[in-house]
Amino acid sequence: MRVSREKFAENREKILTVAGVLFREKGFDGIGVAEIMKAAGMTHGGFYGHFESKEELALEVSRALIEKVKIRWNEIIASAPERPLDALLNHYLSRCSVDDPGGSCVFASLAQEVSRSRGPVREAFNDGLSMLVGILSEIVPGETSQERRVRGFATLSAMMGAVVLARAVESRELSDNFLYTTRDALSSAKRASG
Numbered sequence: 288m289r290v291s292r293e294k295f296a297e298n299r300e301k302i303l304t305v306a307g308v309l310f311r312e313k314g315f316d317g318i319g320v321a322e323i324m325k326a327a328g329m330t331h332g333g334f335y336g337h338f339e340s341k342e343e344l345a346l347e348v349s350r351a352l353i354e355k356v357k358i359r360w361n362e363i364i365a366s367a368p369e370r371p372l373d374a375l376l377n378h379y380l381s382r383c384s385v386d387d388p389g390g391s392c393v394f395a396s397l398a399q400e401v402s403r404s405r406g407p408v409r410e411a412f413n414d415g416l417s418m419l420v421g422i423l424s425e426i427v428p429g430e431t432s433q434e435r436r437v438r439g440f441a442t443l444s445a446m447m448g449a450v451v452l453a454r455a456v457e458s459r460e461l462s463d464n465f466l467y468t469t470r471d472a473l474s475s476a477k478r479a480s481g
Contacts, residue, residue, distance in 0.1 A: 299337045301327050307348045311396035312389040315345050315408075346407045352393035353415035360422055371426040372442075373474050379446050380470040385453045385462060394419075395450040419443055445469050 305327040309318045320341050321331040338344045360375060367374030384391045394416065401412045420439040427442055429435035449469035453462040 295336075298327075298329060298333070302329070302334070302337055302344070303348055303351055306344055307352050307393075308389040310345065310348055311352075311391070311393060314397065314400045315341075315404075316400065320344075342406070342408070346411060349393065349397075349408050349411045349415075353411060353418075356392060356394070356415070357418060357422070360419070364422070364426060372423075375423075375426070376446070376470045376473055380449055380466045382463075382466070384450050385466065388454065392447070392450065395447050395454075398447065398451070416443070442473055445473055 302323065306318075306323045309323055309326060312318075320334050323344075324331050324334050334344075338347070359378075363374050363378050364371040379392070384395065388396045394412065398412065401409050420436065420443055422439075423442050424432070424435045424439035427435050427438040429438050446469065449465045453465040456462050456465070
């Protein structure tokens with residue numbers, strides 16, 4: 288029995304969405320195709336009608352999640368034109384980013400795993416991280432574009448590092464300290480320079 292184009296597209300989108308959550312929760316290597324398809328409410332055999340391989344799925348999921356980060360960051364920045372960096376820091380350096388890896392930033396969830404790989408997914412992360420540095424370079428303080436670009440790199444590194452470290456520890460107090468001292472330090476740097 289053939290599936291309509293609309294249903295096919297709906298099923299593909301469901302696989303991408305479910306895989307996006309599971310990859311961020313468990314890593315690319317921590318979940319198999321059969322588990323992804325089961326979580327999507329479909330059979331394992333149906334996977335290959337949508338994707339040639341798990342690697343293709345990982346690439347498509349990565350690209351989609353990176354695009355979502357870009358859109359979300361731009362929305363946050365646009366919603367706070369007076370203090371865009373503070374708005375972004377408050378969003379990113381939050382308990383939600385730590386407590387919900389499956390629903391939060393693809394970079395903080397998968398960067399370490401991607402760092403041990405080669406190929407298209409790593410290239411997508413490269414392009415995505417460069418794009419985020421570009422966004423930050425527009426809102427961090429600095430006299431010149433070069434100074435703002437350097438601060439963009441440092442800010443992104445601190446933001447993502449704080450989330451990764453906050454997830455890695457058992458102590459809620461220590462986790463909060465990673466988040467909130469980083470947020471305050473980056474925000475203070477903005478005020479001190481502004």
